[in-house]
Amino acid sequence: MGIVFTVREKCKGCYACIRSCPCKAIRVEQGLAQVMKERCIACGTCLQVCATGAKQVESDLGVVWQLLAQYPNVIAILSSSFPAALPEIRPGQLVTALKRLGFSEVMADSFGAELVGREYAQLLSKDKDRPILSSNCPAAVTYIEKYHIPLISYLAPIVSPMIAMGRVVKWQYNPEAKVVFIGPCVAKKAESKDEKVAGVIDAVLSFAELKEMFAAKGITPESEEGGQFSGPKPYLGRLFAISGGLLKVMGLSDDILQNDVISAHGRDYVVKILREFVRGDITARFVNLHFCHGCIDGPVIDNELSGFRRKELIANYTTGRADPVQTERDIQEYASINLSRKFTSQSIGLATPSDKDVQSVLKQMNRANPEEQFNCGACGYSSCWELAVAVCQGLAETDMCWPYVLNRLKATQEELIQAEKLTSLGQMAASIAHEVNNPLSGVLVYTKLLSKKLDSDTFSKQEALGYLSKMDSEVSRSSKIIRNLLDFARQSEPVLRAVDVNQVIEQALSLVSHQAQLQNIEVVKELSPSLPKVMADFDQLQQVFTNLILNAIQAMPDGGRLTLRTSVDSDGQLKVDIQDTGCGISRENLRRLFTPFFTTKEKGKGVGLGLAVVHGIIQRHQGRIEVQSEVGEGTTFTIYLGAHYEEEA
Numbered sequence: 107m108g109i110v111f112t113v114r115e116k117c118k119g120c121y122a123c124i125r126s127c128p129c130k131a132i133r134v135e136q137g138l139a140q141v142m143k144e145r146c147i148a149c150g151t152c153l154q155v156c157a158t159g160a161k162q163v164e165s166d167l168g169v170v171w172q173l174l175a176q177y178p179n180v181i182a183i184l185s186s187s188f189p190a191a192l193p194e195i196r197p198g199q200l201v202t203a204l205k206r207l208g209f210s211e212v213m214a215d216s217f218g219a220e221l222v223g224r225e226y227a228q229l230l231s232k233d234k235d236r237p238i239l240s241s242n243c244p245a246a247v248t249y250i251e252k253y254h255i256p257l258i259s260y261l262a263p264i265v266s267p268m269i270a271m272g273r274v275v276k277w278q279y280n281p282e283a284k285v286v287f288i289g290p291c292v293a294k295k296a297e298s299k300d301e302k303v304a305g306v307i308d309a310v311l312s313f314a315e316l317k318e319m320f321a322a323k324g325i326t327p328e329s330e331e332g333g334q335f336s337g338p339k340p341y342l343g344r345l346f347a348i349s350g351g352l353l354k355v356m357g358l359s360d361d362i363l364q365n366d367v368i369s370a371h372g373r374d375y376v377v378k379i380l381r382e383f384v385r386g387d388i389t390a391r392f393v394n395l396h397f398c399h400g401c402i403d404g405p406v407i408d409n410e411l412s413g414f415r416r417k418e419l420i421a422n423y424t425t426g427r428a429d430p431v432q433t434e435r436d437i438q439e440y441a442s443i444n445l446s447r448k449f450t451s452q453s454i455g456l457a458t459p460s461d462k463d464v465q466s467v468l469k470q471m472n473r474a475n476p477e478e479q480f481n482c483g484a485c486g487y488s489s490c491w492e493l494a495v496a497v498c499q500g501l502a503e504t505d506m507c508w509p510y511v512l513n514r515l516k517a518t519q520e521e522l523i524q525a526e527k528l529t530s531l532g533q534m535a536a537s538i539a540h541e542v543n544n545p546l547s548g549v550l551v552y553t554k555l556l557s558k559k560l561d562s563d564t565f566s567k568q569e570a571l572g573y574l575s576k577m578d579s580e581v582s583r584s585s586k587i588i589r590n591l592l593d594f595a596r597q598s599e600p601v602l603r604a605v606d607v608n609q610v611i612e613q614a615l616s617l618v619s620h621q622a623q624l625q626n627i628e629v630v631k632e633l634s635p636s637l638p639k640v641m642a643d644f645d646q647l648q649q650v651f652t653n654l655i656l657n658a659i660q661a662m663p664d665g666g667r668l669t670l671r672t673s674v675d676s677d678g679q680l681k682v683d684i685q686d687t688g689c690g691i692s693r694e695n696l697r698r699l700f701t702p703f704f705t706t707k708e709k710g711k712g713v714g715l716g717l718a719v720v721h722g723i724i725q726r727h728q729g730r731i732e733v734q735s736e737v738g739e740g741t742t743f744t745i746y747l748g749a750h751y752e753e754e755a
């Protein structure tokens with residue numbers, strides 16, 4: 107894991123980090139935007155743009171608590187940006203609060219900037235033949251070490267103020283002491299561990315981490331007494347956190363009328379100027395590089411102050427504490443500290459894919475034709491070609507292309523709709539088989555009975571004719587059912603004629619009565635003798651009652667009572683109750699009862715169309731169906747008909 111890493115659960119795959127990363131150091135794997143340690147320069151840009159907080163920085167808090175617990179001398183070195191980062195705390199209060207945390211002394215890297223500034227001035231006066239790139243900003247240095255190897259030789263071989271200050275303490279001021287740097291920068295964490303300058307800074311905290319420490323110890327710096335900074339006294343070095351601060355210490359200015367000195371601050375500016383530098387377009391003698399807009403703009407400063415206000419706070423702090431004579435004396439005292447450093451190539455050497463490979467990825471994303479290459483940038487890469495290159499290099503996935511994903515989704519949706527249609531078709535076919543199977547089973551029963559009874563001497567021709575007529579009516583019922591199902595599918599209107607509902611019920615019952623007998627079901631008929639005829643479709647109503655009676659029978663596998671009741675209610679409506687003492691229906695299932703294909707019956711026994719058919723028929727008769735049920739007690743389906751009594755019709 108690198109200094110910056112991704113918290114898996116928080117990453118929502120918005121690719122904001124990819125869009126902003128100047129090094130394309132984010133690899134997307136299964137939708138997760140991971141930081142590639144070997145490409146990352148720890149500039150912290152991804153932290154600033156990540157809206158979900160998925161990008162986080164390695165914490166040194168544990169190390170610092172341990173140092174404070176184990177060592178008597180732990181010196182805090184504050185970044186010179188502290189007046190802008192913690193404006194609510196006066197500098198003296200900050201010193202006292204840090205000491206209450208256990209730090210033995212508090213210094214600032216501004217004195218390191220004094221030493222470094224002079225070193226730069228000397229370098230510039232000595233080395234007049236070639237341009238110099240500043241090396242104070244660790245993100246800019248690592249960027250050059252990884253992505254502009256030929257520029258390494260232009261980097262000033264001078265340490266940063268943080269390392270300079272670490273050397274001041276460890277090499278002269280108090281070699282026994284442990285040193286903790288506190289600042290607004292992520293790259294400083296990496297710099298302190300860089301083997302070329304390591305050993306003088308023991309841990310690096312961000313200002314946010316410092317606030318966490320204060321909170322953990324219940325310290326409110328704003329209410330502390332003022333304390334004193336230790337060690338050598340800085341003056342103009344306090345300006346180092348502002349982008350032109352180093353120039354001020356060096357006594358230089360980035361006069362816009364002269365091109366000798368350039369102060370390049372901000373990620374895009376640095377990236378562009380280095381490209382121009384490579385091309386030889388830059389004639390300046392000195393380019394001061396800051397990946398942020400000065401350290402006062404560091405990625406882990408968590409206040410909302412404007413750049414101008416931050417600059418003002420630093421300037422006020424600097425002028426309010428000017429003691430140039432003392433500073434000069436201290437500089438002399440530490441003049442022998444070696445401030446030199448080296449740089450090494452950290453080339454990551456990613457192979458450039460062939461045009462053929464890139465084209466084949468573009469083809470895969472349906473972006474082979476130039477007019478299909480929208481270059482919309484939604485993937486985080488500035489062009490479709492760049493994304494395809496990244497895919498070839500294993501940095502990106504084709505699914506990062508939104509138009510491609512949307513097209514695929516559309517295709518999948520169409521496939522799903524098609525699959526759904528096929529499923530419905532299958533279910534409908536099964537339902538037809540189910541409905542037709544009932545009367546056919548009846549025919550089968552009568553055929554078997556007939557062939558059995560034919561052997562018996564007592565079997566009369568009369569009885570045989572009775573069986574045959576039942577078979578005949580079963581067969582015609584099955585053909586009617588098919589018609590009915592087709593009607594249901596077509597939502598056909600009922601053919602109305604005056605119908606005696608009692609007769610329809612008798613007819614329906616006769617079709618399933620053998621089933622009731624087999625299951626030991628007592629059938630109770632309470633059919634009103636004075637029932638008026640209603641205008642209805644006889645066959646459709648018969649199907650309604652057959653379905654409801656069959657369901658009632660199936661709900662009583664161990665026997666029970668089936669009551670069929672007809673009456674006229676107080677509103678003059680014809681009312682039919684089909685009541686059973688079966689298993690009952692749960693509250694949850696009651697809501698879904700009439701939904702097509704809802705069934706609780708085992709495969710092959712139920713397809714869940716019976717009640718949907720019933721509901722459709724009753725609706726088309728402008729009637730109403732109600733159901734009351736208690737689990738374990740039984741169910742009553744009640745049908746109200748009556749909009750079209752024979753007389754009115």
Ligand code: ADP
Binds near residue numbers: 714
């Ligand atoms: P199917 O009989 O094919 O399952 P239906 O639409 O006729 O389809 O019935 C749907 C479901 O309603 C049944 O599976 C069953 O759970 C429930 N149901 C219908 N009538 C009764 C009843 N009288 N008693 C208990 N449950 C019933």
